[in-house]
Amino acid sequence: MLPKFSYARPDTLRAALALLDERNARIHGGGTDLLGCLRDRVFAADTVVSLGAIAELRGVAATADGGLRLGAMTPIVEIADSGLVAERYGALADAARVVASPQLRNQGTIAGNLCQKPRCWYYRGDFHCLRKGGELCYAYDGENRFHCIFGGDMCYIVHPSDTAPALAALGAVCRVTGPSATRSVPVAALHVPPSVDPHRETVLETDEVITDIILPAPPAGLRSSYRKVRARASWDFALAGVALALVFDGDVVTSARVFLSGAAPIPWRAAGVEAAVTGRKLDPEIIAAAAGASVAGAEPLAGNNYKIELFKGLVAEQLEAMAQS
Ligand SMILES: Cc1cc2nc3c(=O)[nH]c(=O)nc-3n(C[C@H](O)[C@H](O)[C@H](O)COP(=O)(O)OP(=O)(O)OC[C@H]3O[C@@H](n4cnc5c(N)ncnc54)[C@H](O)[C@@H]3O)c2cc1C
Ligand code: SF4
Structure with a gap:
């Protein structure tokens, strides 16, 4: 059941900002994440300010x-x-x-x-874990097959x-x-x-x-794509995902921005992939090098070593698709 809170639906940004100035107010966009967090007592709010009428x-x-x-x-x-x-x-x-x-x-x-807030099952459950102000990360020694392989430090979402x-x-x-x-x-x-x-x-x-x-305006020669691999095809969060934004001059990649999902507590910049493809044609050798670079330095947890091969395969397939597009 949802706890009690005040609800406001102002029709100007100025009015919303004034309401957000109140103690423990939270922004409500579509509410699909916020209301679940309030219901499950992940955090509390005294006032919920919907932006829906602006x-x-x-x-x-x-x-x-x-x-x-x-x-x-x-x-x-x-x-x-x-x-x-x-x-x-x-x-x-x-x-x-x-x-x-x-x-x-x-x-x-x-x-x-x-x-949106993290989906770690301890965080969403009854565990007063480190991210919620407690002492411990329960995922580190617990169930961590959906957790990170990069950027984990006290918390491994x-x-x-x-x-x-x-x-x-x-x-x-x-x-x-x-x-x-x-x-x-x-x-x-x-x-x-x-x-x-x-x-x-x-x-x-x-x-x-x-x-x-x-x-920003797309530069000439930009090709971009995003793909994620998920456990359930109907709907699910990414086990592994990759966003590519490569600029081509003919067959040659002149600049690259590459970010991974399902990899780290933040969208993870894959600088090694960017370096491997920049100034190159996407031939099989370069694609293999970029795929390897996508997991260089990864630190998988006990339950998620499978993500290493998943990312390598995903990055290789997406680069191959882009080379042929
Ligand atoms: C079952 C389920 C499956 C899902 N699967 C996926 C998935 O596969 N991929 C994926 O990307 N997402 C997934 N989501 C997340 C879903 O997309 C998000 O719940 C949704 O995008 C959040 O949008 P919202 O407008 O409802 O946010 P809200 O619930 O309204 O807000 C979410 C957070 O953002 C803050 N916020 C909202 N608007 C603003 C703003 N303008 N400025 C500052 N802060 C703001 C709120 O205060 C709150 O903390 C899933 C969610 C559920 C419940
Ligand atoms: S990874 Fe650990 S600290 Fe982070 S939200 Fe999950 S249980 Fe909490």
């Missing part, structure tokens, strides 16, 4: 410089179905189409997808979002408004690794709202 926070629109603006409250299904997104930013279209289930894509918003690695690979930037200022936060710098702070997932303060996500 019309300016919704929509997909081209920007004057050839980029794209996604309103923070845009339902994921609108991004999955957008012709503009599919035409310019294949990785984002691919990612939006594989988020959760049709019902959740209808209700869930793009900003909520970036800011994987970041659950499919759209975050795609947006990070495409160089997207969040516009964030707080009580006194507006700032820009690249999606690639939005999430906080546990080595910096195991108690928070993003750099946002609780009274800051993502209002828009801006994608």
Whole structure:
């Protein structure tokens, strides 16, 4: 059962920011993650502030410089179905189409997808684990087959979002408004690794709202894609996923941004893959080197060594597909 809280649905951003200034207020986008967390007592809220009535926070629109603006409250299904997104930013279209289930894509918003809480079963369950303010990570010596192989440090979650690695690979930037200022936060710098702070997932303060996500104009020669492998084909979080944004001049990759999902507590930049393909043609030798580089330095836990071969195979298949596209 949901605990008691006050609920507000202001119709301006200014009014929402004033409400968020109150003690222990939480933002409600589509509520698909927030309400589950409140119901399961993962955290509590005195006030829940819905952004659903603020019309300016919704929509997909081209920007004057050839980029794209996604309103923070845009339902994921609108991004999955957008012709503009599919035409310019294949990785984002691919990612939006594989988020959760049709019902959740209808209700869930793009900003909520970036800011959702981890899915670790101890965190979502009755365990007062380290991320919830306790002493211990139960996953480290416990059930960790869905946990991270990179970036674990006290906490070993994987970041659950499919759209975050795609947006990070495409160089997207969040516009964030707080009580006194507006700032820009690249999606690639939005999430906080546990080595910096195991108690928070993003750099946002609780009274800051993502209002828009801006994608830069796609450079000539950009090819991008996202694919995840999941345990259940119908809907599920990524066991392993890869977002590629490669710029080609003819057959040669001139620049690359590559982010992994299902790998680390944050969307994980695969710098080794980027280095392996930049300045090269995607021939079998380079693809094999890039696949190996995707798992270099990985530190699998007792239950998730299988992810090593999974990432290598996934990265190789996606690069082969891109070379042929
Ligand atoms: C069964 C299930 C399966 C799922 N499978 C997947 C999956 O395969 N892939 C995937 O990527 N996701 C998956 N999800 C997550 C789902 O996509 C998210 O629940 C959804 O995207 C969150 O969007 P929302 O608008 O409902 O967020 P909310 O629940 O409203 O909010 C989530 C968090 O974001 C914060 N927030 C919301 N909007 C803003 C804003 N504008 N500015 C700052 N903070 C904000 C909230 O305060 C809250 O902490 C799954 C969820 C469920 C329940
Ligand atoms: S992985 Fe993180 S969220 Fe899960 S039990 Fe460990 S500390 Fe908690």
